[in-house]
Amino acid sequence: MPRILAVWLPNWPIQRLLYDKPALRRRPVILQHRTRRGLCVLACSHAARRQGVQAGLPIAEATAVMLAVDSRAGREALRSAVAGQSAGQPAELHVETHDLRKDQAAIRKLAIWCHRFSPLVGLEESPAPDTLLLNVTGVIPLVGDEGTLLEQVMRSFRQHGLEVRLGVAETVGAAWALAHFQPAGELDANEPCRSETRLRQLPLAALRLPAEMVDILMRLGLCQVGQLLELPRVELESRFGPQLLRRLDQAFGKVAELIQPVQPPLDFMVEWLFEYPMPQRRAVEQVLRRLVEQLCFALADQGRGALRLRGRIRCQDADPVTWEVGLFRPSADQEHLWRLVETHFDRLPLPGPATSVVVRATQHERLRTRQRELFDQQQRNIDSPQIANLIDCLASQLGAAAVVQCLPRHDAQPERAFRNVPLVDAGKGGRKGPVSEVACGPLDRPLQLVHPPLLLDTVSAASDGSPVSFHYLGGRHDVARHWGPERIETGWWRQRGVRRDYYRVETREGRRFWLFYCLQERRWHLHGVFQ
Amino acid sequence: MHPKIRELDTLLRQVERPENGPHRTPVSTGCGPLDVVLPGRGFWRGSLVEWLGNGPGCGVGMLALWAAREACREGGALVVVDPQDHFYPPAAAAGGVDLANTIVVRGARCRQVQEAARQSEWALDQALRCPHVAAVIAWPQRLDSRVFRRWQLAVEASGCLGLLIRSAEAKREASWADVRLLVSPERTIGPAPRAMKWRLQVEVLRCRGGVQQRTVGLEIDERTGDIHATHPGGLAT
Numbered sequence: 041m042p043r044i045l046a047v048w049l050p051n052w053p054i055q056r057l058l059y060d061k062p063a064l065r066r067r068p069v070i071l072q073h074r075t076r077r078g079l080c081v082l083a084c085s086h087a088a089r090r091q092g093v094q095a096g097l098p099i100a101e102a103t104a105v106m107l108a109v110d111s112r113a114g115r116e117a118l119r120s121a122v123a124g125q126s127a128g129q130p131a132e133l134h135v136e137t138h139d140l141r142k143d144q145a146a147i148r149k150l151a152i153w154c155h156r157f158s159p160l161v162g163l164e165e166s167p168a169p170d171t172l173l174l175n176v177t178g179v180i181p182l183v184g185d186e187g188t189l190l191e192q193v194m195r196s197f198r199q200h201g202l203e204v205r206l207g208v209a210e211t212v213g214a215a216w217a218l219a220h221f222q223p224a225g226e227l228d229a230n231e232p233c234r235s236e237t238r239l240r241q242l243p244l245a246a247l248r249l250p251a252e253m254v255d256i257l258m259r260l261g262l263c264q265v266g267q268l269l270e271l272p273r274v275e276l277e278s279r280f281g282p283q284l285l286r287r288l289d290q291a292f293g294k295v296a297e298l299i300q301p302v303q304p305p306l307d308f309m310v311e312w313l314f315e316y317p318m319p320q321r322r323a324v325e326q327v328l329r330r331l332v333e334q335l336c337f338a339l340a341d342q343g344r345g346a347l348r349l350r351g352r353i354r355c356q357d358a359d360p361v362t363w364e365v366g367l368f369r370p371s372a373d374q375e376h377l378w379r380l381v382e383t384h385f386d387r388l389p390l391p392g393p394a395t396s397v398v399v400r401a402t403q404h405e406r407l408r409t410r411q412r413e414l415f416d417q418q419q420r421n422i423d424s425p426q427i428a429n430l431i432d433c434l435a436s437q438l439g440a441a442a443v444v445q446c447l448p449r450h451d452a453q454p455e456r457a458f459r460n461v462p463l464v465d466a467g468k469g470g471r472k473g474p475v476s477e478v479a480c481g482p483l484d485r486p487l488q489l490v491h492p493p494l495l496l497d498t499v500s501a502a503s504d505g506s507p508v509s510f511h512y513l514g515g516r517h518d519v520a521r522h523w524g525p526e527r528i529e530t531g532w533w534r535q536r537g538v539r540r541d542y543y544r545v546e547t548r549e550g551r552r553f554w555l556f557y558c559l560q561e562r563r564w565h566l567h568g569v570f571q
Numbered sequence: 572m573h574p575k576i577r578e579l580d581t582l583l584r585q586v587e588r589p590e591n592g593p594h595r596t597p598v599s600t601g602c603g604p605l606d607v608v609l610p611g612r613g614f615w616r617g618s619l620v621e622w623l624g625n626g627p628g629c630g631v632g633m634l635a636l637w638a639a640r641e642a643c644r645e646g647g648a649l650v651v652v653d654p655q656d657h658f659y660p661p662a663a664a665a666g667g668v669d670l671a672n673t674i675v676v677r678g679a680r681c682r683q684v685q686e687a688a689r690q691s692e693w694a695l696d697q698a699l700r701c702p703h704v705a706a707v708i709a710w711p712q713r714l715d716s717r718v719f720r721r722w723q724l725a726v727e728a729s730g731c732l733g734l735l736i737r738s739a740e741a742k743r744e745a746s747w748a749d750v751r752l753l754v755s756p757e758r759t760i761g762p763a764p765r766a767m768k769w770r771l772q773v774e775v776l777r778c779r780g781g782v783q784q785r786t787v788g789l790e791i792d793e794r795t796g797d798i799h800a801t802h803p804g805g806l807a808t
Contacts, residue, residue: 426701448661454661457661458661482796487636487658491657512627550755551628569627569628
């Protein structure tokens with residue numbers, strides 16, 4: 041018989057906030073959210089509730105309530121001080137905007153943590169889940185009995201400062217209902233027949249029905265689940281739709297309800313512990329190679345490829361040696377990964393005999409597989425596996441910042457008209473999106489940019505301001521013709537604005553250069569060579 | 572002639588024939604008048620081309636880049652090995668190079684100049700060996716003959732077109748390149764012409780399989796980038 045344990049975390053947004061910021065535990069805390077009526081209280085802590093704040097109250101009212109309480113407490117404190125008695129200072133109200141994503145992420149983490157109690161853990165079906173569902177069917181004999189398991193779960197959550205309510209039943213619906221609506225004192229294990237009896241006595245909201253439907257049913261005089269069971273099913277379905285019967289059947293086990301499992305993130309880590317400190321580098325290298333092979337096998341088994349590998353070699357009486365390898369695209373190819381790791385290992389000095397070696401895929405993705413085409417010409421682009429291997433190899437040896445893709449930017453300042461995006465930049469959203477068009481003629485810009493611009497010592501200029509001759513690389517260049525000026529005046533918002541008049545010039549020898557006259561400095565610079 | 576010598580001569584000619592390599596398909600130089608004079612009407616894939624620039628501002632890099640652009644037309648990535656960080660991508664894009672398909676290898680952070688040069692040589696070697704790289708452009712400074720030979724074998728194996736841009740001073744050095752070209756700007760005599768054209772001269776210093784003419788005069792249109800011979804038939808002065 042299946043046994044499902046539901047763990048409800050009442051007031052989860054507040055619990056999550058207090059868990060993240062323990063300093064707020066002694067203060068009244070309000071979580072606000074924006075509604076059609078403006079900012080309202082979504083949830084509040086016990087301390088705030090004691091002062092009269094409720095969920096749904098407009099924030100202005102809630103703050104006013106708390107201010108009134110504060111002033112009253114302040115007066116009492118003052119009176120106590122005058123009377124020579126000690127009195128606690130009123131705690132300051134803390135108001136924060138609700139973050140649903142943080143709540144969701146935190147409860148998912150909690151679900152992963154709960155794998156210590158059950159191999160199958162899921163969350164309730166809700167956009168803002170606050171209940172964990174654990175399938176403990178085969179687990180109970182391992183810990184003794186159901187009561188022991190409940191005690192263990194309760195104690196573990198309390199150790200983390202989390203308040204929970206538990207419910208065990210043979211269906212997800214019943215367990216959920218018992219966790220939410222069972223009186224707090226009755227946490228003992230429920231026999232199947234007893235849980236069904238209890239379920240009949242619970243209010244209609246225990247069936248996980250929408251609030252509007254519960255409201256209608258209550259106006260019809262139906263308050264308990266048992267009352268619904270006495271009504272003809274056909275009429276219930278025709279009046280309230282299929283949802284009501286589905287929830288009812290799920291609670292009583294007539295319709296199966298599956299727990300959508302929350303899987304713990306895949307952790308690809310391999311480790312080797314030497315029996316005694318290993319002084320031979322060659323032996324450490326062999327171990328490292330074997331670990332990389334094991335890791336590749338584990339990755340390939342899950343259809344994953346490593347994007348970033350991190351390794352650590354612990355040495356006797358010395359700090360551990362670490363290295364990291366980034367990849368352009370996910371790979372589980374043993375030879376390729378070993379080549380990259382070997383490049384780093386060759387450069388690593390081992391300060392002492394090695395005691396352990398750990399290799400971990402800190403970032404991994406699903407392996408991309410593509411069917412081969414008859415003519416592989418179309419696959420010979422930057423995304424092909426061979427190019428990916430080349431990029432990995434280059435980045436591993438030269439550094440990730442040295443292997444880049446240059447993307448044009450819409451910036452008038454020439455040196456800012458592109459950006460270098462490292463190709464091996466996993467996790468930072470490196471090479472993405474199409475490359476924007478460049479709006480200039482084939483000979484408008486030089487292929488070789490001189491950066492920073494080279495200050496030209498001697499330039500003679502004509503009356504219209506165009507250059508006539510200049511000195512560069514020890515020689516005099518007489519300008520035969522020029523194109524310009526092209527005024528570039530930009531960057532004032534960067535605090536270092538530029539005001540330049542650019543000229544493309546062709547010398548008497550037919551050489552082409554890109555010069556500019558800086559209007560701020562009143563000097564000539566060479567910025568490019570048409571090489 | 573002695574039959575043995577004749578046989579040896581035949582064998583040598585067979586080896587010298589450019590179409591003997593495994594990847595020997597021609598690719599346009601991106602410059603029509605130059606295609607006309609080269610055997611196979613362009614460069615051969617799987618070959619090294621050495622572009623020697625006669626001084627600064629002579630347009631040698633631009634011609635090499637256009638050749639690379641043509642090599643990438645049928646697929647394959649372009650790798651630019653630029654240890655000195657001089658390569659200006661917007662100019663390449665304006666010349667028709669697809670930057671989305673271009674990998675730029677910038678200068679590695681090395682303390683020693685020799686180490687940086689060695690790293691660049693290694694990067695170039697790796698790129699030339701990759702079968703899915705259509706063309707590689709690099710600006711090597713000094714070249715060891717063994718390194719040069721290794722690159723030649725690498726391109727032969729991969730079918731990549733290696734474009735090495737060097738100074739005209741390298742003319743005296745031994746070369747393993749299949750084609751060696753010297754690019755010079757054409758001198759303006761008298762008043763500057765009004766036409767929006769840039770005139771360059773390309774001298775074929777070496778070419779496996781021989782050439783019809785040794786010098787080609789080029790005229791590049793400012794607006795369109797079209798290249799024409801300065802004299803009909805590609806003959807220069």
